[in-house]
Each structure stands twice: as structure tokens, then as C-alpha cells.
Amino acid sequence: MADTEHLVQLEQVTKSYGVGTPSAHEVLHGITLTITRGEFVALIGPSGSGKSTLLHIIGLLDHPTSGTLRVAGEDVAHMTDAELTELRSERLGFVFQQSLLLSAFSAVENVMLPMLLHQHYPDTAMRERARGLLSSVALDRWADFPARNLSGGQQQRVAIARAMAMSPALILADEPTGNLDTVAADGVFQLMRTMNTDHGTSFLIVTHNAALAQRCDRILNVVDGVLVPSSHGRAPR
Incomplete structure (x- = not known):
């Protein structure tokens, strides 16, 4: 039975590159952590510390060298690529530093993309859900604008709406405000927090x-x- 409270569990996870060669290098050393439903978690560390590698492993975009990874209670070690893709599309959403929108597509078409990949054909319900998500990120007026005509902050809002398209339990955000000015960055952060509180979506940022x-x-x-002891933020809301 899937574990609906413990969304992600890592036990003594390591990641090495160049295994079996003279240049073998271990990047992650025995990472153990749990992310539960509704958490809003920051992942910090110096450049080159292994943050992105850890995020890619949690996001099922890379495989650990050793240790155990469970997503929603399911041990992913022996899953096929097709099973991993299905689990990723159903449980996880992604937001990156670059919004990675299709510039010629409208905002609503970009939000529809994950649903199209899952269902393979568009329908009215899909488009209505995409418009509803854009409304929830205050972009309903720009729904039919090409992504290239939106500001950086607006593009990130579209990216967050797109990440919510399949109602994921956890959204993984890699430097989502890194390319934004202070005002736009605060707006994107507040939006992610709203998604967290209103929908119970967990975030790892x-x-x-x-x-x-x-x-x-x-x-x-x-x-x-190495994961050093975690701490609590000062203003969780």
C-alpha cells in the first residue's frame, strides 16, 4: 500500500559517477531524509555541494548508486523506465530556474502540456483546468498570450501552474526565483506558499x-x- 504521508524517503542514499574507473567520484554520501505531506522545505548549500544531484534523484531523473529511495511508499529500485515515468508524472511536479516554456505556445497551452502527455489528446475539460490554474496564479488575463510576450515573473507563474496540472503531491523547484528581481521573486515565493497552504502540495525548493x-x-x-542537521525557518507562513 502506498504511503500517503511520507511522500519521499531516502535511506543511506549515495551517488557516484565514473564507477569502476580511476576517475570515480562519490557526490552524495549516505543521505537519509523524509519529506511528508504538506511540508514546505528549503534545500540549501554551496555550489557543487550535491543539491541538484539530490533533487534529480528525488525527482526520479537519476538513480542512486546505493541506498533506498521510496516515493509515496513505493521502492523505486526495480521499476522500469515506463513505471518511473508514470510515477513521476502522477506524483511530482517540477519548476526550474528557467521557466522552460514553449515560447510560441500560449500560456494555457503550456499549462496543458503535462495533461496532453498523460492523455495524448486535448479536450474541453483539460483546457478549462489549465485556465483555472492560470486564474489561481493571477494570469487569467494572459492565458492566450504567447509565453514569449510574458515577463520573467509571469513565465515562472505559468511554470508553477504547469507543475500543478497533474495535481502532484510534491513539487521540486530548482532555484525558481534565481533569475527574478526582488519583487518578482517574492511574488513567486508567495504563490508557491499559497499552493502549499490551499492545496496541501509539498514543496522542496x-x-x-x-x-x-x-x-x-x-x-x-x-x-x-552530506546532509547536515535540518533547522526550522523563522516565518513559515
């Missing part, structure tokens, strides 16, 4: 922004591939 991290519920710090 990789950031170099210390002030933003302090506004999260919990802070995970990766240093040289």
Missing part, C-alpha cells in the same frame, strides 16, 4: 537565497554531499 530559505518550514543543508 533549492535556493541560494538565504532570506527565502528562512521563510520555509524546514531547511535542509547539503555540504560536500
Whole structure:
């Protein structure tokens, strides 16, 4: 039975590159952590510390070298690529530093993409859901605008709406405010927090922004591939 409270569980996870060669290098060293439903977590650490590698493993975009990874209670070790893709599309959403929108597509078409990949054909319900998500991120007026005509902050809002398209339990955000000015970054952060409180969606946010991290519920710090003891943010709401 799937574990609906413990969304992600890592036990003694390591990640090495170049295994079996003279250049073998271990990037992650025995990472153990749990992310539960409704958490809003920051992942911080110096450049090259292993943050992105850890995020890719949690996001089922890379495989651990050793240790155990469970997503929604399911051990992913022996899953096929097709099973991993299905689990990823059903349980996880992604927001990156670059919005990665299709520039010629409208905002609503970009939000529909995950649903199209799942269903393979568009329908009225899909388009209505995409418009509803854009409304929830205050972009209903721009729903039919090409993504290239939107500001950086607006594009990130579309990216968050797109990440919510399949109602994921957990959204993984890799430097989602890194390319934004202070005002736009605060708006995107507040939007993610609203999604967290209104929908119960968990967030794991990789950031170099210390002030933003302090506004999260919990802070995970990766240093040289090791997870140091977590702490609580100062202003979780």
C-alpha cells in the first residue's frame, strides 16, 4: 500500500559517477531524509555541494548508486523506465530556474502540456483546468498570450501552474526565483506558499537565497554531499 504521508524517503542514499574507473567520484554520501505531506522545505548549500544531484534523484531523473529511495511508499529500485515515468508524472511536479516554456505556445497551452502527455489528446475539460490554474496564479488575463510576450515573473507563474496540472503531491523547484528581481521573486515565493497552504502540495525548493530559505518550514543543508542537521525557518507562513 502506498504511503500517503511520507511522500519521499531516502535511506543511506549515495551517488557516484565514473564507477569502476580511476576517475570515480562519490557526490552524495549516505543521505537519509523524509519529506511528508504538506511540508514546505528549503534545500540549501554551496555550489557543487550535491543539491541538484539530490533533487534529480528525488525527482526520479537519476538513480542512486546505493541506498533506498521510496516515493509515496513505493521502492523505486526495480521499476522500469515506463513505471518511473508514470510515477513521476502522477506524483511530482517540477519548476526550474528557467521557466522552460514553449515560447510560441500560449500560456494555457503550456499549462496543458503535462495533461496532453498523460492523455495524448486535448479536450474541453483539460483546457478549462489549465485556465483555472492560470486564474489561481493571477494570469487569467494572459492565458492566450504567447509565453514569449510574458515577463520573467509571469513565465515562472505559468511554470508553477504547469507543475500543478497533474495535481502532484510534491513539487521540486530548482532555484525558481534565481533569475527574478526582488519583487518578482517574492511574488513567486508567495504563490508557491499559497499552493502549499490551499492545496496541501509539498514543496522542496533549492535556493541560494538565504532570506527565502528562512521563510520555509524546514531547511535542509547539503555540504560536500552530506546532509547536515535540518533547522526550522523563522516565518513559515
